[in-house]
Amino acid sequence: MAVLGGAMALTVAAGMATGAFAPLGSNASSHREAPIVAGDPEVDHTDVYAFVSPDKPDTVTIVGSWFPFEEPAGGPNFYQFEDGAHYEFNIDNDGDAKEDITYRWVFKTHVRNEDTFLYANGAVTSLTDPNLNVYQTYDLVRKRPGGEWKKVLNDAIAAPSDVGKGTMPDYGALSSQAVESIDDGGKTFSGQSDDAFFLDLRLFDLLYGGDFSEVGDDTLDGFNVNTIALQLPKSEVAKSHKPGKNPIIGVWSETERQKTKVLLNNGEEDFSGDHVNVSRLASPLVNEVVIPLEDKDLWNRSDPLQDAQFLSYVNDPELPRLINAVYGLPIPDSNKDKKGVQRDDLISVFLTGVKGLNMPPDVRPSEMLRLNMAIPPCEKGSCKKYSRLGVIGGDLAGYPNGRRLADDTLDISLQVVEGELLGKTNDLGDAVDTNDKSFRDKFPYVALPHRGSDPDPH
Numbered sequence: 001m002a003v004l005g006g007a008m009a010l011t012v013a014a015g016m017a018t019g020a021f022a023p024l025g026s027n028a029s030s031h032r033e034a035p036i037v038a039g040d041p042e043v044d045h046t047d048v049y050a051f052v053s054p055d056k057p058d059t060v061t062i063v064g065s066w067f068p069f070e071e072p073a074g075g076p077n078f079y080q081f082e083d084g085a086h087y088e089f090n091i092d093n094d095g096d097a098k099e100d101i102t103y104r105w106v107f108k109t110h111v112r113n114e115d116t117f118l119y120a121n122g123a124v125t126s127l128t129d130p131n132l133n134v135y136q137t138y139d140l141v142r143k144r145p146g147g148e149w150k151k152v153l154n155d156a157i158a159a160p161s162d163v164g165k166g167t168m169p170d171y172g173a174l175s176s177q178a179v180e181s182i183d184d185g186g187k188t189f190s191g192q193s194d195d196a197f198f199l200d201l202r203l204f205d206l207l208y209g210g211d212f213s214e215v216g217d218d219t220l221d222g223f224n225v226n227t228i229a230l231q232l233p234k235s236e237v238a239k240s241h242k243p244g245k246n247p248i249i250g251v252w253s254e255t256e257r258q259k260t261k262v263l264l265n266n267g268e269e270d271f272s273g274d275h276v277n278v279s280r281l282a283s284p285l286v287n288e289v290v291i292p293l294e295d296k297d298l299w300n301r302s303d304p305l306q307d308a309q310f311l312s313y314v315n316d317p318e319l320p321r322l323i324n325a326v327y328g329l330p331i332p333d334s335n336k337d338k339k340g341v342q343r344d345d346l347i348s349v350f351l352t353g354v355k356g357l358n359m360p361p362d363v364r365p366s367e368m369l370r371l372n373m374a375i376p377p378c379e380k381g382s383c384k385k386y387s388r389l390g391v392i393g394g395d396l397a398g399y400p401n402g403r404r405l406a407d408d409t410l411d412i413s414l415q416v417v418e419g420e421l422l423g424k425t426n427d428l429g430d431a432v433d434t435n436d437k438s439f440r441d442k443f444p445y446v447a448l449p450h451r452g453s454d455p456d457p458h
Contacts, residue, residue: 095360159191
């Protein structure tokens with residue numbers, strides 16, 4: 001790795017990203033990544049993204065998705081956010097591993113007619129259409145340090161699941177109607193979308209035997225997720241409202257449930273007690289391939305302030321040892337003069353930010369997506385430096401400087417784990433380089449969901 005101007009500038013082999021190799025665990029970015037939350041899909045994160053908005057570079061956009069592997073035609077009970085759960089985006093703007101700003105969405109399901117099994121009983125042309133039998137509203141609240149929770153939106157309507165063209169002839173219009181303006185100059189969206197993550201999960205089986213003749217199949221092609229997006233002016237998220245002076249923020253998302261759930265004899269459920277973390281996500285693949293089984297649920301219950309307990313897993317992760325055992329590639333080490341394996345490169349990517357790029361002053365190590373808002377957006381087709389490999393491809397606007405929807409985080413993560421930032425250039429990847437659907441060019445940017453009427457969504 002060469003260091004230039006304090007930031008990373010890496011010379012990449014001409015054949016980069018043409019190799020096919022991915023002996024990981026059988027999960028996507030954060031799809032069913034821990035034992036407990038795997039059985040609770042409504043609150044199970046799939047991915048989190050944070051980037052400078054390409055069409056509004058004075059703002060940043062945060063996107064989070066939940067409910068992995070939504071089958072488009074999976075009715076008659078389609079896909080909802082969990083009533084009463086807390087869906088949160090947290091922002092740390094001073095590097096102390098504590099949230100300085102929190103936005104929280106709380107959903108409620110409404111049924112107009114309980115004497116039918118139908119999700120909708122006619123063509124739905126608006127979010128308030130009486131033909132939409134089952135719909136969700138949400139309240140959005142915000143909290144800043146030392147302040148009280150402030151109501152930002154009340155009873156806003158989320159976009160429904162895309163049942164199909166017969167029920168929702170213009171789903172794009174419904175999705176657009178779910179974009180709400182908020183009082184701090186921002187926007188928010190809640191509803192269904194295409195799953196923006198892309199990878200070939202078949203390669204994640206250690207028993208695959210090294211036969212890569214069928215690589216390049218996007219396993220998530222055709223599946224949907226439930227998505228929340230938030231766009232805010234940089235001045236609203238920067239420390240002291242000064243993005244020029246304080247351009248680096250850390251972002252993570254949490255989902256909280258009440259502690260106690262009781263199944264009642266009448267078929268209903270009763271929840272009580274304090275809300276606790278049940279799912280947590282920032283950088284992709286951390287809980288999947290860095291944290292071992294014994295601590296995956298603990299990770300989801302923990303806050304970034306407590307991440308010192310997981311340091312050993314980041315400093316000497318299991319994955320390079322598995323790759324060494326199966327494929328014979330050497331285990332990377334950032335300091336061979338020190339006993340044991342040292343991975344200062346992974347600590348910078350996952351816990352501190354990269355020096356000269358997105359490391360805050362006086363940072364307390366903690367896992368979150370760190371974004372330097374001073375780096376302008378760089379999108380394919382409009383920026384010569386664009387690379388789906390982000391920083392290791394010479395594009396400082398991409399992962400691990402935040403995360404754009406189009407960043408190929410599987411290939412990036414695999415190459416970094418195998419020592420790319422230590423000068424061990426490699427071209428490891430799964431041969432799935434782009435999403436199955438094009439992203440939108442304006443907020444909320446995620447692609448529209450696959451339709452329930454699609455004859456073969458996969």
